[in-house]
Amino acid sequence: MKSGERELLEAFAAGEARALARAISWVENARPGFERLLSAVHDRVGRAHRIGITGPPGAGKSTLIHALAGAVRRNGERVGVVAVDPTSPFTGGALLGDRIRMTGAAGDDGVFIRSMASRGSLGGLATTTREVADLMDAFGFERVVVETVGVGQSELEIAEAADTTVVVLTPESGDSVQAMKAGLMEIADIFVVNKADRPEASRAAAELKTILRIREGRAFERIPAHHGIDLTELARRRASKAAAAKDAVDIGAAGPAGWEIPVLLTTAQEGKGVAELLNALDGHQRWLKETSELTRRRRQRLLERVRAVVERGLRTRVWDEMSGEAILEAARPELESGSRTPYDVANEILNSLRTDGARGR
């Protein structure tokens, strides 16, 4: 370990916010030694409650997170926020003047907000996001919130990595049907209908509850169409939810083994319903601990992390350390003339790795 890294780790352990910011940049930019850094703080990872907040653009996720952060702070807890939503005002994505009002949370060192949007995918977006959440966790934040837009492969993957996933919708007609079709029903632990001051809000909440009831009853019929998501894992989770719901029906109420997905109404802009959301989050965290679900989810994620880090390492090796890029450059004229196919060139690169390996690189 180099001295710069040691200093950073000491400042990080001492709770200096600047050290957290530096560590995050280190990881985001995949600078040399970033995996050593993550490895060094690994034993402090796992204490935070990881909350995924997801939902369509315009649902008011950022405003809700802002209000939630305030409520968490009033409880004396600290909160880290990672925003991955390219449409989020947190990310500076706003162009026409609809920046979020960050009063209340801004200037408070118990709230740390970091946007992932302007980065490339040096290490893979989903993995890097999880690693940034790890850093916030290891730093000592009691809650780590990851905000994503709830459509798309990596976004669903990111949501899946939370202990508790909150799906935020608006009362707009059709929002819940779209959410269902996008696979959000499978990842939601808590539903929030935001902008509940609109007249359609209670109807929307009722619609959601109906859809949830229908789905619980037919959980085995159809596995949703997730790309890049472990379908077995999803099916298992779903089955456990269905079994829990069935138990609940049998015994007349949700038993300790079951988690009944609540549908909450919030008006984030006025802070309404936020205390209830925090309550539900705490309830879900308790449920995760009482059942073996938290341990099981986290063990699953350890395996996923190893796989992701290996694949990132392979990419680095072939394009940065070994001859991949040089072979590709040399093959360019033949590729462009059509005398060689991309598969042909890819094979040459893959074979060169075997030779490089044999040379003891």
Add this chain to the structure above:
Amino acid sequence: MKSGERELLEAFAAGEARALARAISWVENARPGFERLLSAVHDRVGRAHRIGITGPPGAGKSTLIHALAGAVRRNGERVGVVAVDPTSPFTGGALLGDRIRMTGAAGDDGVFIRSMASRGSLGGLATTTREVADLMDAFGFERVVVETVGVGQSELEIAEAADTTVVVLTPESGDSVQAMKAGLMEIADIFVVNKADRPEASRAAAELKTILRIREGRAFERIPAHHGIDLTELARRRASKAAAAKDAVDIGAAGPAGWEIPVLLTTAQEGKGVAELLNALDGHQRWLKETSELTRRRRQRLLERVRAVVERGLRTRVWDEMSGEAILEAARPELESGSRTPYDVANEILNSLRTDGARGR
């Protein structure tokens, strides 16, 4: 090449639709030999006009594609459709009875629709989708349409792979602002405001045109926040658009070097505006050919393809052929107890590959 593959290739070359369907399944499931198959048809790839249709869930993309397919057929051309949108009715994602009416196109062997939604990411969703589009292209379809939901990393990547990208929005207030924030302005060659029978439609189109004008003028100021997308490439594209727009202003009209993004109004359900869309698509295709843009885009994609195939090959090698999975399984107890970190285990796997390589595997 095995005899099954040879037979398939012969039937494929003879234009048998069943052979196309089999070839697609082969590629989607990454069955042994699938890359040989793609390599074998590679010299017939590149004749089709590749059209990406993207936009938020509920914008009516599927209905529009359906209508467009009808118009293309009436011109005597054949069309292949790949749907990647998990919320698309094409993918069977509909649950509550809002299945699309597929009359007109169904039963016509000049229209071939394939959904990618129910697959995992065996070969990476973006790459597999492009390869399925390649097969449709090589099979002889004059147009290949790829439908994606326009939010999320892989979805933007897929849209980027088209010759012409159409962004479909609804007239709903805020749709265009959301689209802009999600980065859709950068990938759109044509804008469509669908559901134009609604009263707000012309206002929405005017809003879009304003945003486009504003953005053209400030194209260098800000690179959008795309994950996993080549920012240099985006910046270049954007700069060429801006330069073209500037030329257009200088000479009073769009010169042959510039492409002015049209904003069209359609009512897909009634087929209104679809002829105009087809017209704009043809215009863009001509523009791509007249400038060197088509060649440039396609050369860029050849390089991307090599990279993607190499990375897929590395994943297969480490998890299927070599000892990666065994090492991970053996390390599980230590991972779970916390005595080893994921980075530690990942390193062991990466090092084992060097050793395996040295043994001449």
